[in-house]
Amino acid sequence: MKKRISLVLLIFTVLANAQDDLSLGYYLPKDIRYNTEIPTPQEILGFVPGQWHVSHDRLVTYMKALAEASPRITIEDRGDTFEDRPLLLLTITSVENHKRLDEIQQKHQALTAPGAENIDLSYLPAVVYQGFSIHGNEPSGSNAALVAAYYLAAAEGAAIDKLLNDVVILFDPSFNPDGLQRFAYWANTNKSKNISTDPQDREYDEIWPGGRTNHYWFDMNRDWLPVQLPESRARIATFHQWYPNILTDHHEMGSNSSFFFQPGIQSRTHPLTPKLNQQLTKEIAKYHAKAFDELGSFYYTEENFDDFYYGKGSTFPDINGGIGILFEQGSSRGHAQETENGILTFPFTIRNQFTAALSTLEAAQNMRTELLNYKRDFYNTANTSKTKGYYVFGNEKDAASAYHLAEILKRHKIKFHELTKDIKLNDIAYKKNHSYVVPKNQRQGKLIEAIFEKRTTFEDSLFYDISAWTFPLAFNLDYTQSNDDNLIGTEITELKKPTTPPVTKSDYAYLMEWHEYYTPKVLYQILNKGLRAKVGMQTFSLAGKSYDYGTILIPVQNQKLDKEELYTLLQELSKENSVAIDGVTTGLTKGIDLGSNQFRAITLPKIALMTGPGITPYDAGEIWHLMDQRYDIPITKITTDNFSRLDLSRYTHIILPNAWGTAIEKTAIDKLKAWIRSGGTLIGYRNAASFFKNNNLLKIEFKKTENIAKNISFEERRDFFGAQVIGGAIFEANIDRSHPINFGYKNDKIALFRNTTIFIEPDEQSYNNPIQYTKSPLLSGYISSKNLDSLATTVPFKHQSLGRGNNILFTDNTNFRAFWYGTNKLLMNAIFFSDEM
Numbered sequence: 001m002k003k004r005i006s007l008v009l010l011i012f013t014v015l016a017n018a019q020d021d022l023s024l025g026y027y028l029p030k031d032i033r034y035n036t037e038i039p040t041p042q043e044i045l046g047f048v049p050g051q052w053h054v055s056h057d058r059l060v061t062y063m064k065a066l067a068e069a070s071p072r073i074t075i076e077d078r079g080d081t082f083e084d085r086p087l088l089l090l091t092i093t094s095v096e097n098h099k100r101l102d103e104i105q106q107k108h109q110a111l112t113a114p115g116a117e118n119i120d121l122s123y124l125p126a127v128v129y130q131g132f133s134i135h136g137n138e139p140s141g142s143n144a145a146l147v148a149a150y151y152l153a154a155a156e157g158a159a160i161d162k163l164l165n166d167v168v169i170l171f172d173p174s175f176n177p178d179g180l181q182r183f184a185y186w187a188n189t190n191k192s193k194n195i196s197t198d199p200q201d202r203e204y205d206e207i208w209p210g211g212r213t214n215h216y217w218f219d220m221n222r223d224w225l226p227v228q229l230p231e232s233r234a235r236i237a238t239f240h241q242w243y244p245n246i247l248t249d250h251h252e253m254g255s256n257s258s259f260f261f262q263p264g265i266q267s268r269t270h271p272l273t274p275k276l277n278q279q280l281t282k283e284i285a286k287y288h289a290k291a292f293d294e295l296g297s298f299y300y301t302e303e304n305f306d307d308f309y310y311g312k313g314s315t316f317p318d319i320n321g322g323i324g325i326l327f328e329q330g331s332s333r334g335h336a337q338e339t340e341n342g343i344l345t346f347p348f349t350i351r352n353q354f355t356a357a358l359s360t361l362e363a364a365q366n367m368r369t370e371l372l373n374y375k376r377d378f379y380n381t382a383n384t385s386k387t388k389g390y391y392v393f394g395n396e397k398d399a400a401s402a403y404h405l406a407e408i409l410k411r412h413k414i415k416f417h418e419l420t421k422d423i424k425l426n427d428i429a430y431k432k433n434h435s436y437v438v439p440k441n442q443r444q445g446k447l448i449e450a451i452f453e454k455r456t457t458f459e460d461s462l463f464y465d466i467s468a469w470t471f472p473l474a475f476n477l478d479y480t481q482s483n484d485d486n487l488i489g490t491e492i493t494e495l496k497k498p499t500t501p502p503v504t505k506s507d508y509a510y511l512m513e514w515h516e517y518y519t520p521k522v523l524y525q526i527l528n529k530g531l532r533a534k535v536g537m538q539t540f541s542l543a544g545k546s547y548d549y550g551t552i553l554i555p556v557q558n559q560k561l562d563k564e565e566l567y568t569l570l571q572e573l574s575k576e577n578s579v580a581i582d583g584v585t586t587g588l589t590k591g592i593d594l595g596s597n598q599f600r601a602i603t604l605p606k607i608a609l610m611t612g613p614g615i616t617p618y619d620a621g622e623i624w625h626l627m628d629q630r631y632d633i634p635i636t637k638i639t640t641d642n643f644s645r646l647d648l649s650r651y652t653h654i655i656l657p658n659a660w661g662t663a664i665e666k667t668a669i670d671k672l673k674a675w676i677r678s679g680g681t682l683i684g685y686r687n688a689a690s691f692f693k694n695n696n697l698l699k700i701e702f703k704k705t706e707n708i709a710k711n712i713s714f715e716e717r718r719d720f721f722g723a724q725v726i727g728g729a730i731f732e733a734n735i736d737r738s739h740p741i742n743f744g745y746k747n748d749k750i751a752l753f754r755n756t757t758i759f760i761e762p763d764e765q766s767y768n769n770p771i772q773y774t775k776s777p778l779l780s781g782y783i784s785s786k787n788l789d790s791l792a793t794t795v796p797f798k799h800q801s802l803g804r805g806n807n808i809l810f811t812d813n814t815n816f817r818a819f820w821y822g823t824n825k826l827l828m829n830a831i832f833f834s835d836e837m
Contacts, residue, residue: 022048027147027351029155029358038069038154041146049146050347052191053139053184053335056085056177062146063088063173070153071095072164078234082215085177087234092152092171094164097125104168108242111372112321112379112443119376125165126368129244130357131172131235134221134251134313136179137211139187140329140346141250144353145173151358166365170238175249175313176213176220176231183211187334195336197343199255203334209617216629217621218818221249222465225311225451226819227411239320240413245371246284246323248360249313250353252331256340258298259352260305260328261288262314267460268306272446273318278307280323280374284363291359297352298341309465310450319447321378323371327356382445390487391452392425393472393479394435397515397548397746399498400578401475401821404517406436408471408819409451410495414444418489425480433498437488452479454730454780461782466728466755468781473730473751476822498578503571506583507556507563509594510570511542514550514744517821518577520828521631523552525573527604530560534599535743535833540591542584547591550743550833553599554581605633605831608651610663612639619657619685622815626824644668648675653831658686658813669695677803681834683827684809686756697807698800703759705790728755728816729781732774733796739770740833741797741808744825751779752796753820757787758811759794771797797826799837806834 024040027049042048044062054062067075067090078087097104107124110116130148132141149171152164174180183206190203209217214231223232239247253260263281285301292299305326307315314326329349336345364371394402409416417437423430438448451471458467472479503510512519514535526533536551554570556563567583574581587594607627611620620637627635638646638654640663648654648671656663664672676682676697684692692698707724709717735742735750742750750771762769772795778788798809808830814823 022050022347024048024147024150026050026347027354028151032160033156034154035156038150039065041150045146049143050345050350053187053346054143054146055184055188056174056181059142059146059173059180060086060088063090063149066090066149066153071098072153073149074098078238079230081178081231083178083181085181087177087231088173089238090149090171090173092149092164092169093125093167094161097165097168101168105242111376112243114383116376116380121369121372124372125168126246126364126371127168127170127242127244128361128364129170129172129239129242129247130360131175131248131313132250132353133180134175134249135212135219136176136181136214137183137206137333138252138331139180139183140252140331140349140353142174142180143346144250144350144357145171147350147354148357149173151354163361163365166368167361169361170242170244172235175235178215179211179213179220186211191335197336197338199337201334204337208613208615209611209621213617213621216625217617218625219618221251221313222309222311222817224313224316225469226817227408228818233411236411239316240411243320243375244317244322245375246325246360246364247313247317248325248327248357250356251326251328252349253328255331255333255337255344257328257330258300258341259292259330259356260303260326261285261299261301261356262305262307262324262326263302264305264307264326264464265302265460268308268462268464270308270310270315270318270450271459272450273307274378276374277318277323280367280370281325283367284323284325284360287359287363287366288356291355291362292352295351295355297355304464306462306464308463308467309469311469312465319450321375325360327353329353379443382443385441385445387440387445389440389481389483391438391440391448391479392419392430392435392482392487393438393477394419394430395477395746396429396431396434397513398476398517399434400517402434402436402477403495403498403578404821405471405475405477406492406495409438412444412447414448415439415442415491417491420487420489423487425482428478428480430478436492439488456778456780456782458782461784463727463782466781468729468779470730470780471819473779474753474820474822476745476750500574500578500580503567503574503581504583505567506585508585509556509583509587510554511547511582511584512552512554512579513548514552515548515746516577516579517824518579518631519552519744520825520832521633522573522577522579523602523832524604524631524633526554526569527602529569531566532559533602535602535740535836536592537598537600537740537836538592538738540589542586542589545582548746549737550740550829553594600836602832603652603835606650606652607633607831608636608638608654610640610643610654610656610659611637612641614640614659614661614663616658616660619813619815622813622818623655623657623827625818626815626827630824631828640664644671648672648680651680653681653683653834656682656684656688656691659688659691663688663691673697673802676805676807679804681806681808681830683830684807685813686758686811689758689760689809689811692798692807692809697802698798698809700798700809701761703761703790703794705757705759705786707786724757724784724787726755726757726783726787728753729783730754730779731777731791732779733771733777734774736767736770739767740836741770741799741826741829743829743833749774750823752812752823753816754796754812756811759790760796760798760811762793762795768799769795771795806837808834
């Protein structure tokens, strides 16, 4: 025992001294001169990279100092994160290239256009986009960026001169500034003078939600295709300015792992990615292997990771004429940690990431012509494609959702047009100002296919991420393929928000149908002004117009605002949110009259969101973002570990996102039930189903699927069980449009995103199954045949009253990654119309 204690003390002493003695020389290539006029990281930061975790503000300070000192570097600020941190980009190349940078960029753009065969590639540099630490608590990337940027600015000699002449480097030192800042604070404030390598130390167990995500707890490495977040929008704009030949994405993984670089498992590559892409990835991998062999660091490749979902940073370039490379470094999580491979230090992880950054540039330099030709050929195939036809998409009742999908297309440089006139295609009505036409035959033809396709057959049954993302389904839009050239109107080069007719002034009442995406935002503003509003439980028609289930009625009389003030408010809300509001002069209708009891009063919701230990941060963040950024609805974030001490009477609704374990202490269950009985509404998601069932909040009967392995070897067991996971696919459900949970949907079917294997049997009373999966529900994505059989005719929604309150459950995520616009309204209906269920 004494010997063990002595050994541990020796390790602590060595580690402490190693931190103190750490120098830049530990990272940098030997026998290279460095320009002494270029500041080292320690001269600006006060420490050598690896001694402390760099915070984002200090990272910015150093990058600006390098740009000021080095003629090889220019720097630009492309916008701000949600926490107002700058989104920097450094352009690093030779002084000569900087003088002709616009010309180089124009030629790279021209390589994607018709006539690219005429471009001389002899003196055209390759373009490499190097991005670091998209997950904030995977910090070795951004800390390695300190060393890499210094090396590229200060190294001298013929080799570096030639490299910078042959390559333009788009250098993004932090993909996720907010997350990096959060994690650096945690690691640094928990660092001891005598570093503890015990994995159980507080330093290696950051508090919820952790630094992985951005401000709203999104996984930034899933947003390259949807581009819903400011960080993504900045980098996608840069990407489409250059169409880089290589894009690298520096990550971390479990502490007991070594280092991974692509290619991953090639059978899991998306079929739209050219075979040559993977061959070039393999060729680039040889440069990484050589560099790591020389360094003596272990690594692996062609395992675990895939190139299927184009929303990841290492896969997005593959559908845009480039090569995406994923790097995964075993993480020290703090400054030094015991692992199966010995003590893993933070400086060691930084050195590996720095090594991979340099081997990438070496590959780009030596493979320059191959990479340029590959990009040219990729787009030449698209530009000379004989693919005919168009995608038409829209929603005659919801212009905003169609507009937001068009926004994504515009960010990806996809051309689209107006519809020439109102038409019907396959019995689906498309309105001119609510719809768009996308020609398939254009430069971004492959990307268009990736965005619009429904895919249900796959070479492999395992996926690192989701297997489907069909965007029109995600936005609850109708879409049709057509070869009719008469559909296509003027190309839309300047996308404008949808407009609505001016509100007609009324002395009687105003009506607002519930179809448009932003109607919940408008309704909240009305209620928040202390105004009375009601919801129509049945359909009716008035003045020649039909009004659907869920129409909102705003009376003019007996309001806190006089009729002029009310009119002005509604006019402003209508214009700002692209929501039509009709002034009417009579309460006599065909159907329920405006004075009917079938118009039910709506109250202002006061919403709490469960967060903290036990809650999935992604799911909670998506709800927070939806309320805060889209609907401007205040939301209180309450924590699970403080729940028993809260005054729940302040809230009308509590949302319980996906959770693991019990989430809420057993001692607080009675308190929660009492709140529900007194009129509160509890809305749960996904794994909350078990919580509802186990605490007698909902009567739920789960349908179970047995997965018995037959003729499966020990080696194959993980793949067998992995194939039973629903990693993310899209399914069709029938909906009862008369039920309040479905107000605002014009069709009798809906597309739902699902990434759980929670199957709930339908209620024996059909009216209690307002959303029910069809008999053949698969629309797009992978699901095993057993799970598909189990899913058919089950229900993804349950409601049950308790006293004066409500319990509501969704088995599926209605707010997935901020781009699943089409089912956001299900949550809003659960909030505004819970008492009408």
